[in-house]
Amino acid sequence: MTSYNREQIRDIIFDALGAIAPEVEPALIAPDRPLREQIDIDSFDFLNFIIRLHETLGIDIPEKDYAELLTLNSAVEYLTRRCAAQQ
Amino acid sequence: MYEFRMPSLGADMEAGTLVEWLIKPGDEVQRGQVVAVVETQKGAVDVEIWETGTVDKLVVEAGRKVPVGELLALLRTVGEPAAAAPETLGTRGAPQVATAPAIVAAALPRAEAAAVSARQRVAPAARKLAEELGVDIASVQAAEPGAVISRADVERAAQAKTLTPAVAKAAAPDWHAQMRMAIAAAMSRSKREIPHYYLASDIDVTAVSSWLETENLKRSVTERLLPVVPFMKAVALALREVPELNGFWIDGAWRPSAAVHLGMAIAMRGGGLVAPAIHDADRKSLDQLMADLRDLITRVRSGRLRSSEMSDPTVTFTNLGEQGVEGVFGVIYPPQVAIVGLGKITERPWVEGGAVVVRKVVTATLAADHRASDGHRGGLFLAALDRLLQEPERLR
Secondary structure, three states, rough: OOOHHHHHHHHHHHHHHHHOOOOHHHOOOOOOOOOHHHHOOOOOHHHHHHHHHHHOOOOOOOOHHHHHHHHHHHHHHHHHHHHHHHO | OEEEOOOOOOOOOEEEEEEEEEOOOOOOEEOEEEEEEEEOEEEEEEEEEEOEEEEEOOOOOOOOOOOOOOOEEEEEEEOOOOOOOOOOOOOOOOOOOOOHHHHHHHHHHOOOOOOOOOOOEOOHHHHHHHHHHHHHHHHOOOOOOOOOOHHHHHHHHHHHHHHHOOOOOOOOHHHHHHHHHHHHHHHHHHHHHHHEEEEEEEEEEEEHHHHHHHHHHHHOHHHHHOHHHHHHHHHHHHHHHOOHHHHEOOOOOOEEOOOOOOOEOOOOOOOEEEEEEOOOOOOOOOHHHHHHHHHHHHHHOEEEEEEEHOOOOOOEEEEEOOOOOOOOOOOOOEEEEEOEEEOOOOOEEEOOEEEEEEEEEEEEEEEEEEEOHHHHHHHHHHHHHHHHHOOOOHHO
């Protein structure tokens, strides 16, 4: 299991979002506002986002944790924690 | 001799441009095989043939705009001998729409752009390069349909741009305008011709929601079901109980459909929508429905739809709950006779056994054609939907 710092996790999130919603401009995302208010993604897109994170980071994200991925900041926190726990 | 004709890929389609033949004379073709690419107002579509045989002759050449019903090719069915005197390409079929060569030339790149502009997937490095080279990323095509656009694709587009700047630039906005025209035509016809009636019913979906939660807990992330999937199955099964809502109203007559082909309203990135069919939704497992839905949405957004998906939905299902909408009263897509709508699942106060409890509730709606059914039957459909959703384990 590779270890990731917050900066790397943030880049991985942007890559996953960019593959789903290519028009997303990372610099314009407000880190504390819900992502789905800022990006036009539906539940299908969101599931693909989770699948991409799963493929890149090797962690399984249960549905009950989806709420932790609402904003960019909370997603970075959650994924950093989960990756560290898998060490 | 089987005559392969330009199919109608929706009520709003009068003609389509034959972009590419995927067969040539002498080829063996199978029933259901994709044989041509046709550009419609709603993008490029893979057109299937519904006969098995040998291609005798291609009547229309690629690049031509052809009205619906026009002969495109001739097929020798099994055991049939070859035609004695093959005719020259393009000599048959007088009413082909005359198209100026300039328009034909522009139609080709537009069709390809249409297929990808719905939802492109772009590598960040490719996006950066496109900005540096001044290439419009919307006009760049991936090496393979549906693939992520790479730096190499951008470089190739930059080279093409220096050769044909006008065509590449005109592509995307024109496609959006065409999409709006197609929607305008179908929806205006619907409101002009169809006497809609509208029903709504609040349904307690606590059981199906918790069933799905438990089910998804057992599944890896790649096998999870989207919340809409059990609803698709329940809608399809309820339609079997009230068949007056499933089929077509054509030339003043009701034509029921034995099969339930559920047209899924899918929004396209940047505006517009399509409602292609999931075939035989009432007979598929939830896993199969999820796989089909995944395949369909992926192709709506980054690939191409097939002609049968465009032409044969027997009813439409629209799910606007994700935008926070509580109820949606749809406009029927002619010649269908019903559209079922689902709003957002919310926790609401609910009276049960004389007490107020908190339940997960959704507003299900039906807009139906009063020529084909009455409100009473429509009400039975919503009641059946409610009943089916109370026993989620039986939806599998």
